[in-house]
Amino acid sequence: MRVVPRGKPDGGTITFFLALGAGRQMCRLATTFQTQKQAFSYLQKYRTEFERVARTRLASGELEDGIVVLSMH
Incomplete structure (x- = not known):
């Protein structure tokens, strides 16, 4: 997984890439x-969990504009 910092105003939103x-x-x-x-x-602490959820959503086709969207719960 590679995390890419973004200079967006959405503060706590980050983008990362899942290796496939x-x-x-x-x-x-x-x-x-x-x-x-x-x-x-937060992402680093729960990385394994987020990767698992991202892979599951990708496998089921749950994409928004080609991006797997996750949120904190």
């Missing part, structure tokens, strides 16, 4: 954190 063999799938995680640094720490 030689390919990559863009994923977006929306959190309630105020900063991307906090959101990144």
